[in-house]
Amino acid sequence: MSNYAFRRELRLLTPEHYRHVFQQAQRAGSPHLTILARNNQLDIPRLGMAVPKKQIKLAVDRNRFKRLVRESFRLHQHTLPTQDYVVIAKKSANELTNDELNQVLNKLWHRLSRPSRG
Numbered sequence: 001m002s003n004y005a006f007r008r009e010l011r012l013l014t015p016e017h018y019r020h021v022f023q024q025a026q027r028a029g030s031p032h033l034t035i036l037a038r039n040n041q042l043d044i045p046r047l048g049m050a051v052p053k054k055q056i057k058l059a060v061d062r063n064r065f066k067r068l069v070r071e072s073f074r075l076h077q078h079t080l081p082t083q084d085y086v087v088i089a090k091k092s093a094n095e096l097t098n099d100e101l102n103q104v105l106n107k108l109w110h111r112l113s114r115p116s117r118g
Contacts, residue, residue, distance in 0.1 A: 012048030072105040
């Protein structure tokens, strides 16, 4: 049985981890959010988030967004390639319902898990 926990090793924790992803990232986006991905040297995918106050004003809304992203990543972690992912929120992300946000995330995870054509 697969482990679907969201352990500490599955998170981007330091500014260096984020910097590494931002330098040369593969991008998958929608009008509501962008996911950046870059290969890592580990055997697991890792997740980081950038949810600025400027984009989503209220803390309760930022926390809801982050909770839904973490849950979506947790459920997809076994199908994703071993990359570091950074999810970046846009203003319109706050207007989505939980189901709509899950659908957008599912589509972007699927797009990122396909082999690149390069």
